[in-house]
Amino acid sequence: MTHFLTFLGRLHPLIVHLPIGFILLGLLLQWYNRKQDMHLDKAISIAFLWAGISAVAACITGLLLYTHEGFAYDTVKLHLWFGIITAVCSFIYYVRISHIAFHKTPVIIFSILILIVISATGHFGGNITHGSDYLTEPLPPSVKRIIGIETQEGNEIALNEEELDDAILYSxxxxxxxxxxxxxxHGPKKSxxxxxxxxxxxxxxxxxxxxxxDLKTPDSSAIYHRLILPVDHEDHMPPKEKTPLTKHEIALIKVWIEHEANFDKSIGQLQLDHELFTSFFKNENSSELPPVSVATVSKDVISNLKKSTAFGIQxxxxSTSFLGVSCLNFPDFKDAxxxxxxxxxxxxxxxDLRGTQxxxxxxxxxxxxxxxxxxxxDNTQVSGAGIGSLQKLEYLRTIxxxxxxxxxxxxxxxxxxxxLEKVYIFNTPAAQSPQENSDKTFTINYGNYTLPIIATDTIIY
Known part of the structure; x- marks a missing residue:
């Protein structure tokens, strides 16, 4: 029986659109009826009768979804109660249009009321499904700040290697x-x-x-096991549409469980290898990245570029939105x-345009x-003519x-x-006539290094 009720509950996203459609149809007919005097009261009353019936069905399936899918009451309460009010208002509108009651109340009052109620119901339902920031989430942080929306970029994990032993593994x-x-x-609002x-x-x-x-068999712990299932497996976590954990994050989840899933001990107390945390060390060179804020490119854009071309994009x-592009697998790359x-x-x-055209x-x-x-x-046909135009790139450091x-x-x-800091010119015409570096702000690397012969190089085995 539980499985059947869960199935009915999952019909809610489908059924919930029926009362919306009937209500909008009824309001449009009512507006057209007032303009043209087409005597459409019967059709309007039928539309709102079915709006009420379908709204009741939506309330029932919504209640089943709430009770069987682990939603917190505080998360669904506004959507739930406004859904019930929508059903009641639909029946009241039906009674008014059918001339059964409320004769003295102007129809326009009911029209405005039910439009407000159905809009609020839909809004609160959308917040449950997509989150309260669904519409504004794609906006760049700078735009959010301009329109007064607080930005939250998530909890960045940045560890200091020198103080690593003092960090608490869990917290x-x-x-x-x-x-x-x-x-x-899986949090306080939705579980x-x-x-x-x-x-x-x-x-x-x-x-x-x-x-x-499962402290006895850490590999069998659901919190870890579901992370390593194939991405297309129905039990894989997070779901495909969510951001997956990195291999380093998954490895640390496992290590934490192997050490009794302790919530209080530090990395030093657990005597963990520092190599496990290298991907989370603060990037001391992060200050060397351009000191500007750029919007993150959507994964879809990058994915489409990879599919349509041979670019390597990483x-x-x-912790940044900056990218590196490689043409290693795109030897036919041309200027255009x-x-x-x-x-x-x-x-x-x-x-990286090495070996391209x-x-x-x-x-x-x-x-x-x-x-x-x-x-x-490297390995291209450039001669350097016009390279001075790159002076417009204020952050260019290595060529x-x-x-x-x-x-x-x-x-x-x-x-x-x-x-500019470094220029590599091995095996070029420029390398044939080494220049003094005293008048330059960058280092010229001519390559062609040779190692001195040592005694052991002359031993014949």
Whole structure:
């Protein structure tokens, strides 16, 4: 019986649209009737009768969904009560249009009332399904701040290696992982499977299927086992539409369980290997990234670019929106192909064009990447003509042009790049005539290194 009731409850998202349709149909007919005097009262009354009936059905299925899917009452109460009010108002409108009662009350009053009620019901229902910030969530943080919306970027895990032993494994690492990736569905507002993961007490309580931590066989713990299931498995967590945990986060969940899922001990007390936490160390070089804020490029945009081209596109770190682009598998890349990356222009800090078909014309296109820091043009046909135009890239620090026709004269143009630090010119015409570095703000690396012969090199085995 429970399975059948759960099935009926899951029909709520389908049935809930019926009263909305009937109410809107009735209101449109009422508006048309007032304008044209078409005597449509009978049709309008039927529309609101069915609106009331379908609203009752929506309330029943909604109640079943609430009781069988683990929603908290505080989360659904406004949607629930406004749904009941919608059903009542629909029947009242039916009675009024049918001239059974409320003759003295203008129909326009009922029309305005039921429009407000159905709008509120839909709004609160949308908040449950998509979250209260569903419409504003895609907006960049800067826009949110302008319109007065508080921004919350999540709990970033940034550890200091020198103080790592003092960090509490659960509160400083495990709980932030759960908060970022799990609590939206397993928290105080919504507890799917009657499981909440926002506090130690909630984790220890488990869900409808029992405990989620098995100290005897950590690999069998539901909180870990579901993370390592195939992505297309119905029990895989998080669901495919949610952000998955990284392999490092999953590994730490397992380590935590293996150490008795302790909520109080520090990393030092547990004597854990520091290598487990390297991906969470504060990036001491983060200050070297451009000091600007750029909007995160949607995963769909990046996915579509990867599918339609051979670009390799990867974030430079998990804590920034900056990207690195590689053409390693795109040897036919030409100057004009750079425009394909237009949606990413502001996010690209590194671009690898080694072994491609680019020419000196690429320099005029690269200035469209305002935050570019690293440029690799090795094994291409560039000679350096026009490279001075890159002076517009204020964050460009490294350029590599080894095995190209890069000319010595072009080195002078590089002096225009104020923040340039290193230039690699091995096996180029420019490398044939080494220059003094005293008048340059950047280092020229000529390559062609040789190692001194040591005694053991002469031993014949």
């Amino acid at each position: 400083d690492i495990i709980q932030p992982i759960l908060d970022n990736k799990c609590v939206s569905c 799917k499977g009657e499981l909440a993961l926002h506090t130690p007490k909630a984790i220890q309580k488990g869900g409808e299927n029992g405990a989620v931590i 974030p430079v770190s998990e 192909d750079l425009n394909t990356l237009k949606p990413l222009f502001k996010n690209i800090v590194s671009i 680019v020419s000196d014309d690429i320099f005029n296109s690269l200035i469209k990447l305002p935050n570019l820091q690293t440029l690799k043009l 590599s042009v080894t095995n190209t026709n890069f000319a010595a004269a072009s080195l002078k143009d590089l002096a225009l790049l104020k923040n």
